[in-house]
Amino acid sequence: MEEAGAASDFIVLEFKEDVALTEKMRRRVSSLQCSAQKRQDGERLLLPHEAVYRLDFRQQDLSFRRWNVSMGGRGRFTVTGISQHWTPDLTHLMTRQLLEPVGTFWRGADDPDGAGLKWLEADMQEFGERIAELAKVRKVMYFLFAFKDGAEAAELQCSLAFSSHE
Known part of the structure; x- marks a missing residue:
């Protein structure tokens, strides 16, 4: 991960x-709870601390360069890629459609003020390269962002830098 450059x-x-x-x-989870039904076998329900994010690819032939991430405060958030396309009838998210590796960024409670975020560099490089590969065949890609240990969506900025082959 590098700082955003010019x-x-x-x-x-x-x-x-x-x-x-x-x-x-979220309505799917509520509906199942209200009707006392169970999720489908292999279905992945959205947890209260999760949200769906997306990347829209204007170009397809990209090479991954870096993650640009900043987060105020302390906590941890994870980014999980999703291999499925959603359709208007809302196909359910299945666990088999979650991609590896998962990106994890964190700043611990005992880290000094102003300390940078931590992450697993090899995983983040591999994850970014997988996203670039999927961009070759996709216009949109979806992700689950999970916020834990005090991390909040409002304090997060997250983007990817690519170079173009076009």
Whole structure:
């Protein structure tokens, strides 16, 4: 992960919360709870501390360069890629559609003020490269963001920098 630079040859794509899809997934959980039904076998329900985010790819032929992440305060958040396309009838999220590796960023409660975020560099590099590969065949990709240990969506900025082959 590097600081955002002034390099104009990079394409920076920002993760944006898909509020409508997050809300649909929350309604699915509520519906199951109200009717005392169980989830489908293998279905992955949205947890209260999770939200669906998306990346919209304007170009397809990209090479991953870096993650740009900043978070105020302390806590941990994870980014999990999702291999499925959603359709208007809201196909249910299945656990087999979650990609590895998962990206994890954190700042501990005992870290000094102003301390940078921590992450597993090899996992984040591999994850970014997988996203670039999927971008070759996708216009949109979805992600689960989970906020834990005090991390909040309002204090997070997360984007990816790519270089273009076009």
